[in-house]
Amino acid sequence: MRGLPRLAVLPGGKPPESRAAPRRRTPETFSPIAAPTEPSESILKSHYIGSFPAYQGVAASPPEVPLYVGKAVPPGARRGRDELNPPVSPDLYRRLGEHARSIQQAENLELEDFPCRYLVVKHYWIRLAEQVLLQEFRPLWNRVLDGFGNHPPGRGRRNMRRPRWDVVHPGRPWAAELRQEDDPQALRAEISRHFGTASPARGQD
16 A cells, blocks of 8 residues: 555646756656546545655655545445446546646645655545555645645635645635634644654654
């Protein structure tokens, strides 16, 4: 489970090998995610190979250590259906596209710094696989900076707290309208503690 097999570029991004600036590279091949040609119920991991100062704890970690773990599940996945012929759908591409837009809207992140891995599985394995990855790697964007995978709240819920992810990475228009309760400097200190005492490198134990 440490190394999901398919290494891809988020929609709109470029493989690290194509960048002019020197970056940490992996020996593997990055592929763009094209239109769906297979069932898209998937578990996915997003990695980080950039230079954002607060994230050097994960950028310097082994390649399989993720910054975020998520999933792509089509609507109605919990209802009974034909498991021998799962539907081909754009849910994986759609979900990764949502993640890509969030990163692109952030003022201090670059999309090309976020390669991802994904594995297409039966939907009843997704929750288990997600929990295994969360417990093994304790990804920062799942454990400390909540809200990366959030959708804009409805009109009647604009008084909600701004997600911690958006406090550290401002830029999503809908999040700017929410109430900020967390101090950015305090969150950066919490990030440092996470990498210092609960580092994702523990996945190597």
